[in-house]
Amino acid sequence: MIIYEFKVKAKEFQYRAIDEAIRTSQFIQNKCLRYWMDNKGVSKYDLNKHCAVLAKEFAFVNELNSMARQSATERAWSAISRFYDNCKKQIPGKKAVRPRDDDSRKGTRTKRGYPKFKKYCRSLEYKTSGWKISENRKAITFKDKKGIGKLKLKGTYDLNYYQLDQIKRVRLIKRADGYYSQFAIKANVKVETEPTGKxxxxxxxxxxxxxxxxxxxxxxxxFYRQSEKKLNRANRQKSKKYKKGAKPQSKNYHKARCRYAKKHxxxxxxxxxxxxxxxxxxxxxxxxxxxxxxxxxxxxxxxxxxxxxxxxxxxxxxxxxxxxxxxxxxxxxxxxxxxxxxxxxxxxxxxxxxxxxxxxxxxxxxxxxxxxxxxxxxxxxxxxxxxxxxxxxxxxxxxxxxxxxxxxxxxxxxxxxxxxxxxxxxxxxxxxxxxxxx
Missing domain, CATH: 3.30.420 (Nucleotidyltransferase; domain 5)
Structure with missing residues (x-):
């Protein structure tokens, strides 16, 4: 499996649609995690069924592609299964306390990687449906009801070397300098080389x-030590524009925050x-x-x-x-x-x-x-x-x-x-x- 990444070029409303799709995926992941916390003996199959219930209950969840909803459920189950594996391996940690609705204490909710609710999710994953690549492989169109539409792909990789059935996953990722699209391609990456004898x-x-x-x-x-002065200066500029208690913060604050994130x-x-x-x-x-x-x-x-x-x-x-x-x-x-x-x-x-x-x-x-x-x-x-x-x-x-x-x-x-x-x-x-x- 290899990963090809492209920079995404689109209009402002398409970027907002990507943000909405990412928030929906985060919502599904957190809801599945809450369902696992409130019910004993929940399996991966039960979470998939609960995902279908969420689609019927919330209209904005139903707008997301069904396989994208399944991917969000799989992310939640991945955190749960990792927690189970850590418990079997007896990895030391804090005492495990299953969070209650009225439990506001901090520090008692984690042990051996106990799953946490996502607060800042920055990626969304589609499987084999919900998207379509153009004939020249330079653009991708998302066909669900989120309104993302057609996105231009900017990069040096060439997807024409691979068949469409080799693309198993498509991810949309938000970073400080823009949006990116990743393609998970099933391909043999082994290369025969002459032995060096060393x-x-x-x-x-x-x-x-x-x-x-x-x-x-x-x-x-x-690299960090060389850029530390510039990073600290950008962090101070960001802090000066932060106004305590203001919701939302000013546009100048968000601009300073983006400049600081880009340097990191x-x-x-x-x-x-x-x-x-x-x-x-x-x-x-x-x-x-x-x-x-x-x-x-x-x-x-x-x-x-x-x-x-x-x-x-x-x-x-x-x-x-x-x-x-x-x-x-x-x-x-x-x-x-x-x-x-x-x-x-x-x-x-x-x-x-x-x-x-x-x-x-x-x-x-x-x-x-x-x-x-x-x-x-x-x-x-x-x-x-x-x-x-x-x-x-x-x-x-x-x-x-x-x-x-x-x-x-x-x-x-x-x-x-x-x-x-x-x-x-x-x-x-x-x-x-x-x-x-x-």
Whole structure:
């Protein structure tokens, strides 16, 4: 499944119609969530039936396409099922209290990802009906009763390469700089590449964006830090135009709010583009990539380092790394981060050091190396030590347990792993971290 995104060009009344459709989808999602809270044993099928009841009860809900209403119901059920999964996994959290109509207390409604009501929804999703693409694939028309009509698509992607039955979802998204349309296309994105015969371990950090086991480092661009003064200035200008108790706020306030949001959007896009480029370069240069399975969500709770960690974009980099790994058939392995910075990559001895100590000096063997590069070598050794077990699991039909995280599928489908299994001449040498042809 691939996602193509286009900028939407339309008239003002069409933008207002998109906003109304998004609010309707949010209304359905919240109503389904309330129905689940008030009734025990509600299933996904029950929510779909309740969606039909809402369409008969509210005229503005009936104006939305039926499959768009189903998509809103599926979003509500996705949050509910995620909460059930977290409870089964015994993820720690606050005490679970089912909200009552007269319960105004805060902090008791969430445990293990307890579903919350949507307040600011910014997207709407259609399935296979309710829309029609023009013959040249440069415009899309929405045919429900919301009055969205025909929208022009501005972008560099070409939808003519795909059949209409391959488009499984169409999303309308509102952002600070305008409206966008996304197309979820069912297509094979795997690309055969020639093996490079190399393996690398990656250690992400704050001083460097990443350091690899070959001694190379990539500088941290710190996009947020560079734009922080401009962001703070825009935030102050927005706050000056805010009038307490005024409903609605003035047009100047909303203009300042949009300027502030656009600056944040620019920073996030810079970070995403940088992570994408680095991940692509790493994937194209190596056949095996090892990295740490970091708990970024827990690490950002450190109030001293949260801004710096968020500015680097570790999770975004990992997502792109795994995506390119699946696309180009490269093996990506996530290893435990335990003691990767403390152990010596030369002799294996443990050398305790604080976070401020940036140079690894081993008292056992006298090995001296940069802290991050030493960690990257340890990460690669951990990955190579489990590679044989992972390939055995692939042969047995079991899902390997090395990759755990967002957007991860079984790396048993990796083309590199299939080469290693089907062609015995390709083996992994457990030495300095290279893949050799024997």
């Amino acid at each position: 393996a690398v371990g990656l250690d992400v950090g704050i001083k460097y964006f990443l350091a690899d086991s070959n001694g190379n480092t990539v500088e941290n661009p710190m 959007l620019r920073v996030s896009r810079q970070r995403k583009e940088y992570c994408q480029g680095v991940a692509y370069s790493v994937i194209q240069s190596n056949d095996l990539i090892a990295y740490e399975d970091l708990n970024v969500k827990g690490m950002v709770k450190n109030r001293h380092l949260s801004k710096s960690i968020s500015d680097v974009g570790w999770s975004t980099f990992r997502q792109w790394l795994e995506h390119f790994g699946r696309k180009y058939g490269k093996l990506t392995i996530a290893v435990s981060p335990q003691n990767t910075s403390q152990n010596c990559s030369n002799c294996g001895g443990k050398v305790k050091k604080s976070l401020s100590t940036r140079t690894h000096i081993c008292p056992h063997c006298g090995y001296v190396e940069d802290r991050d590069i030493n960690a990257a070598k340890n990460i690669l050794k951990k990955a190579l030590s489990t590679l044989g077990h992972r390939e055995a699991n692939t042969l047995a039909g079991d899902l390997p347990s090395g990759l755990v995280g967002f957007g991860l599928s079984s790396d048993g489908e990796s083309m590199f792993a299939q080469r290693c299994v089907s062609k015995p001449r390709i083996t992994v040498a457990k030495s300095a971290g290279s893949v050799k042809n024997v």
